Every structure is written in structure tokens, then in C-alpha cells.
Amino acid sequence: MKTLARWAPGLGTLRRYEGAWLRPDLIAGVVLAAILVPQGMAYAELAGLPPVTGLYTTIACLVAYAVFGPSKVLVLGPDSSVSPLILAAITPLLVTGDPESAIALAGMLAVLVGVIMIGLGLAKLGFVADLLSSEVRVGYLNGLAVTIIVGQLPKLFGFSTAADGFVDEVRQFLRNVDRTNRATLVTGLCVLAVPLVLPRLTTIVPAVLVAVVGATIASAVFDLAASDVTTVGVLPRGVPAPSLPFTSWSDVVPLLVGAVGITMVSLADTIATSSGFAARHNEEVDANQEMVGIGTANIAAGFFQGFAVSVSGSRTAVADQAGAKSQVTGLVGAGLVAALLLFLNGLLADLPQTALAAVV
Numbered sequence: 001m002k003t004l005a006r007w008a009p010g011l012g013t014l015r016r017y018e019g020a021w022l023r024p025d026l027i028a029g030v031v032l033a034a035i036l037v038p039q040g041m042a043y044a045e046l047a048g049l050p051p052v053t054g055l056y057t058t059i060a061c062l063v064a065y066a067v068f069g070p071s072k073v074l075v076l077g078p079d080s081s082v083s084p085l086i087l088a089a090i091t092p093l094l095v096t097g098d099p100e101s102a103i104a105l106a107g108m109l110a111v112l113v114g115v116i117m118i119g120l121g122l123a124k125l126g127f128v129a130d131l132l133s134s135e136v137r138v139g140y141l142n143g144l145a146v147t148i149i150v151g152q153l154p155k156l157f158g159f160s161t162a163a164d165g166f167v168d169e170v171r172q173f174l175r176n177v178d179r180t181n182r183a184t185l186v187t188g189l190c191v192l193a194v195p196l197v198l199p200r201l202t203t204i205v206p207a208v209l210v211a212v213v214g215a216t217i218a219s220a221v222f223d224l225a226a227s228d229v230t231t232v233g234v235l236p237r238g239v240p241a242p243s244l245p246f247t248s249w250s251d252v253v254p255l256l257v258g259a260v261g262i263t264m265v266s267l268a269d270t271i272a273t274s275s276g277f278a279a280r281h282n283e284e285v286d287a288n289q290e291m292v293g294i295g296t297a298n299i300a301a302g303f304f305q306g307f308a309v310s311v312s313g314s315r316t317a318v319a320d321q322a323g324a325k326s327q328v329t330g331l332v333g334a335g336l337v338a339a340l341l342l343f344l345n346g347l348l349a350d351l352p353q354t355a356l357a358a359v360v
Contacts, residue, residue: 009070009289010327017326024323029332031322034209035315036077036333037340037348041232042356043078046148047086047307049102051356052235054078055337057306059239062334064300066327069293070286071274073320075330076297079310080148081269082262086307089258093251103305105255107245110302110309112252112259114295117267121291155357156192158184158229183227188354191215206318212348212355219350230353235345239338242303259308266310270294273313277320 036058044054061076069076090105150169154161158181161172194211218224225231270290278285298308319329340347 008067010065010067010293013072013326014328017328021325021328024325025328026332028319028322028324028329030336031206032075032315032319032324032329032333033336035206035318036337038208038212038351038356038359039312039315040078040337041348042359043080043083044307045353045356046080046083046151047078047106048091049086049106049307050099051232052341053103053106053305053307055235055341056240056304057301057309059334059338060300060304060306061297061309062330064297065293066330066334068296069327070289071277071283071293072326073277073316073324073329074270074274074311075315075319075333076294076309077312077315078307079266079269079312081265082308082310084148084151085258085262085265089255089262093247093254101247104245104247105251106307107302107305108247108251109255109259109262110298110307111245112256113262113266113308114298114300114302116259116263117291117295117298119295120263120267121288121295124288125291152357156185156188156354157181158188158354181228183224184229184352184354187215187218187224187229187352188358190218191352191355191358203321208359212351212359215355216348216351219352224352225350232348232351232353232356234349235341237341237345239341240305243305245302245305262308266294266308267291269313270311273311273316277316280320 037055040054040058041051042054044051044057058077065074065076086106086109089109090102093105094102147166150166150173153173154176157173157177157179159176159179161169161176191211191214194214195207198205198207198210219229219231271285271287274285274290294309294311301307301309319333322329
């Protein structure tokens with residue numbers, strides 16, 4: 001029993017599960033699922049991958065963390081601070097026009113991140129998360145925010161560029177702004193406005209959910225595809241079988257360099273977020289076990305055509321505010337995402353791509 005609690009604290013929690021937790025966990029899981037889907041798809045595109053891989057990632061990492069993660073409320077998944085690093089790591093190694101190669105490389109990267117994290121956790125090196133000072137982290141996140149915004153502008157305006165780097169992206173955007181698709185831009189701006197305005201009126205309904213549902217309905221009703229507004233389309237049905245992601249041994253070293261960077265960023269975010277929520281619930285943070293939990297979640301994501309993940313402060317806050325009591329909340333969210341892929345894979349076919357850009 002002690003061994004189970006030590007290496008799989010999530011299973012230990014499930015063995016001690018209290019009946020009074022079930023209702024709040026179910027409600028929190030449903031609320032959480034409402035934002036897991038659009039954010040997972042959006043951050044997959046930010047990583048240069050097909051949107052559906054964000055859903056595969058979400059399912060795998062939530063289930064794995066529910067077993068090996070020590071926190072009852074932390075929510076893992078695709079993240080805006082990690083996805084650009086994934087894109088930077090796999091882009092130089094890609095075979096042009098081959099999405100399968102991108103998925104395999106991202107999966108390899110996730111497995112490497114997971115192995116590094118588990119190794120650090122088993123070696124009790126949780127203190128490495130403190131090596132990144134708060135000033136460095138704030139500067140990184142602010143710079144990352146600017147880079148993400150610039151990178152998403154072409155999609156928001158309805159065209160694409162072949163830019164290489166931040167400065168070239170700005171230059172290409174300004175040169176091609178006359179190619180703007182007005183219907184796409186209006187749709188994207190409306191989606192962008194909802195998360196900025198709705199929280200000031202009410203916090204009962206997740207603003208991202210309202211924005212995405214509204215955009216999907218508007219796209220279907222007004223047939224925005226006829227106005228050249230690109231949509232997500234029907235998602236592949238079902239979930240992938242587990243497989244070892246691999247391309248070639250020559251890709252391991254460059255991916256390993258990227259994995260180290262992702263590990264540092266992810267751990268810093270994780271420890272900061274887990275510390276904050278642990279203090280709120282009068283609990284202690286086991287940094288070493290967090291590394292093992294997140295490492296396992298990354299490996300699981302890699303084996304199911306996913307990519308590297310981190311803790312999401314916003315999604316954790318949503319689950320916490322909705323009354324989450326245990327890791328069952330994550331399992332409910334993962335189950336609902338899986339149900340979407342199995343039975344309702346055409347539900348988001350009319351979702352405009354510009355809406356995902358706005359979510360990012």
C-alpha cells in the first residue's frame with residue numbers, strides 16, 4: 001500500500017475516494033471538458049500539428065497524471081508556453097508536407113521530455129525548478145506572448161505567410177495584409193472579443209466555450225465556408241492505438257536539446273502553479289513526485305500521437321472553481337473528449353480556423 005501511494009499517488013487517492021466527492025468531480029469534469037477541446041486544438045496548431053492531436057494529447061496526459069500525479073486539482077494539457085518550443089524543435093527536422101513526420105517528431109520529443117522529468121524526480125532533483133528566476137520567467141513569457149500574437153495574426157486575417165523568424169513574420173504580415181479575408185477577420189475579432197468582455201459580465205459560463213460555440217453556429221448558419229473562411233472540418237473518428245513514436249536516430253540529439261528547454265519551462269510553471277493551489281487547500285507540494293507525474297503524462301501523450309504538455313494555470317483554476325475534489329475531474333474531462341472523438345467527431349466541422357487563432 002505504501003509503495004502504491006509513493007509511486008502512483010493518484011491510485012492511492014482513488015482507493016480512498018469519498019462518495020461525497022463524486023458529484024462535484026463530475027460537474028467540474030464537464031465544465032473542464034468545455035475548454036479542453038478548443039484549447040487543445042488551438043495549441044496543437046500553435047505547435048505546427050493537426051488540431052486533433054491536441055485532443056489525443058489531452059486524453060492521454062490527463063489519464064496518466066490521474067494515476068501518477070500527486071495533486072488532486074492540477075490540470076495538464078497542451079500549453080501556450082510549450083507549444084512554440086515544440087514547433088521550434090521539430091521544424092528543422094521536418095520532411096516538407098508530411099504531417100505524419102511532424103506527429104512522430106513531436107511524439108519523440110514528448111517521450112524525451114518525460115524521460116528527463118522522471119529521471120529528475122527519481123533523483124530527487126526537484127529543486128532544479130528554482131533555477132529559473134522569476135525575472136527570467138516573466139521576461140520569457142512576455143516575449144513568448146508577443147511572438148505568439150504575431151504568429152497568429154495571418155491566420156486571424158485569413159491568409160498565410162512563409163515567414164522564417166519573428167522579424168520576417170512581421171514583415172510578411174505587413175506585405176500581405178491586403179490579402180485579408182474580411183469574413184475571416186470579422187469572425188476572429190468576434191471570437192477574440194468574447195473572452196475579453198464576457199468575464200466582466202459573468203464567470204458562470206467559460207468565455208472560451210461561448211466564443212467557440214458561437215463561432216461554430218455562426219459558421220454553419222451563414223455558410224462562412226462559402227466566403228473562403230477555412231474551417232476545422234470533420235475530425236478523425238476514434239482514438240489512436242498506442243505506438244512508439246520514432247523517425248531516425250539522427251533526430252534524437254537535436255530533439256534532446258529541445259526537450260531540456262521544454263522541461264525547464266514546464267517544471268517552473270508546474271511548481272509555481274502547484275504551490276499556489278496547494279497553499280489554497282492547505283496541502284504540501286512534492287516537487288519530485290510532480291516531476292514523475294508530469295513525466296509519465298508526457299510519455300503517455302507521446303505514445304498516443306500527442307506532444308509535450310505542461311500544467312495549465314487557467315484550466316486548473318476552472319476545475320478548482322467548479323469544485324474539483326480529486327483527479328477524477330481530469331478523468332471525466334478526458335472521457336468526454338474521447339466521447340467527442342468516438343461519437344461526435346463532426347460536431348466541430350464548421351469551427352473556423354480563425355477562432356482557434358483567437359483562442360491562442
